[in-house]
Amino acid sequence: MAVDTRVRVGSIELSHAVMTASGTSGHGAELGAYFDLSRIGAVVVKSLSVMPWAGNPAPRLHPLSHGMINAVGLQGPGLVAWFDEHLHVLAQHGARTVVSLWGRSVEEYRRAAEVMAERLSRPGAEHIVAVEINLSCPNLEERRGIFAHDADLSADVVARCQVIDRPVWAKLSPNTDRLVEVAGAVRAAGAEAVTLVNTVVGLVLDDEGVPVLGNGGGGLSGPMVHPVALRAVADVRAADPDLPIIGVGGVTSGAAAGALLRAGASAVQVGTATFVDPRAPMSIADELVVWAADQGFSRLRDITGRRGRGSD
Numbered sequence: 001m002a003v004d005t006r007v008r009v010g011s012i013e014l015s016h017a018v019m020t021a022s023g024t025s026g027h028g029a030e031l032g033a034y035f036d037l038s039r040i041g042a043v044v045v046k047s048l049s050v051m052p053w054a055g056n057p058a059p060r061l062h063p064l065s066h067g068m069i070n071a072v073g074l075q076g077p078g079l080v081a082w083f084d085e086h087l088h089v090l091a092q093h094g095a096r097t098v099v100s101l102w103g104r105s106v107e108e109y110r111r112a113a114e115v116m117a118e119r120l121s122r123p124g125a126e127h128i129v130a131v132e133i134n135l136s137c138p139n140l141e142e143r144r145g146i147f148a149h150d151a152d153l154s155a156d157v158v159a160r161c162q163v164i165d166r167p168v169w170a171k172l173s174p175n176t177d178r179l180v181e182v183a184g185a186v187r188a189a190g191a192e193a194v195t196l197v198n199t200v201v202g203l204v205l206d207d208e209g210v211p212v213l214g215n216g217g218g219g220l221s222g223p224m225v226h227p228v229a230l231r232a233v234a235d236v237r238a239a240d241p242d243l244p245i246i247g248v249g250g251v252t253s254g255a256a257a258g259a260l261l262r263a264g265a266s267a268v269q270v271g272t273a274t275f276v277d278p279r280a281p282m283s284i285a286d287e288l289v290v291w292a293a294d295q296g297f298s299r300l301r302d303i304t305g306r307r308g309r310g311s312d
């Protein structure tokens, strides 16, 4: 059975439900050496701030039996340099691009949004299809904890990003019991979709009790967090069936991508699997199509929120 791979996320249509996840596919077209970037739904670039940022001390990644822990610390060239160095390369690859933004204060997010807004008239910027606001960052200025753990703070950031002439997606944290509340707040503030979820906080010690990462703790990802992502997607979907969701967490197969769609996501992102095989976003995109046909679905968009088989 031929499967129509097009999905809608809010106001935009993507040619496929599978995208890359921020921070796991480089800043630009790095994965273009392994597959045709125009064949997946979108490339989500590593989160960028208004200033260049050095990130955390090494070691930054540590493999675990069912995933990994990382504390990269949002290293990046800054938004201005990214526009100069990376956007045109992504455009040459024909990649629909999602720019992820982060900040340490509401003011820094606002400035990042302004820089984005100014540069959207540049050649190549037509490839930017959405902006994903990474809210899983500590608020250093007002000292109010992680943005995504506070509904008002998250809504404030999203409201200030409305100057950007692109759909705004809010990427939320699973490390809070307020997820549903925060999702509702960012929607009310103008987010067209929520991306669920970022990494799960954790700590890994070596045999002598010393943290394996230079930063101490870090974020867990990969298959071990897949049930966390499923739960987050299902909870937000149950609370607000009309809010588009992008599911992310432990997608390593077409079936795992399909499970997130069934839980209520309209699209999915592939992160840690890319560290095992840089072709993973493409191969999982292809596997999802085979899985969907096996399940009796002729359109990926029909799987969202559906239990059981499709209608064939």
Ligand SMILES: Cc1cc2nc3c(=O)[nH]c(=O)nc-3n(C[C@H](O)[C@H](O)[C@H](O)COP(=O)(O)O)c2cc1C
Residues within 6 Å of the ligand: 021, 022, 023, 024, 046, 047, 061, 070, 072, 074, 100, 134, 171, 197, 198, 199, 220, 221, 222, 223, 225, 248, 249, 250, 251, 269, 270, 271, 272, 273
């Ligand atoms: C090494 C690494 C770096 C990451 N960097 C970012 C980032 O810059 N911005 C962001 O929103 N999420 C970042 N994430 C989180 C992923 O985008 C994703 O939400 C999470 O890893 C769960 O998906 P996965 O299990 O498929 O990796 C990072 C994850 C990893 C493993």
